[in-house]
Amino acid sequence: MNKLVKMLNLIPLIWAGIEHLHADKDHATKKQLALDALGFSASVAASVDPQQTAAITAAQSLAATTIDGVANFWQATKNPAPITVPPVVAPLPDEQ
Secondary structure (H helix, E strand, O other), rough: OHHHHHHHHOOHHHHHHHHHHOOOHHHHHHHHHHHHHHHHHHHHHHHHHHHHHHHHHHHHHHHHHHHHHHHHHHHHOOOOOOOOOOOOOOOOOOOO
């Protein structure tokens, strides 16, 4: 389980690399590139150790969900709207 969690921590770094290398591509294309790479690596892992196919498939599903979340978060925060905070207390009246 620890190994899986450590690998999931890499997804934001990998996404940042995709954003950097493919800056000219649209959001959907970047997400598809990440999912294609995940599918390729899962296929290779299943070929190397066929007895772990069920675990690899489960890990692939979890990683795909994480990629989707990271990609959507990145997109949503790329150009954040300005934040306005109302004053907590009313201004003091001018002293005369």
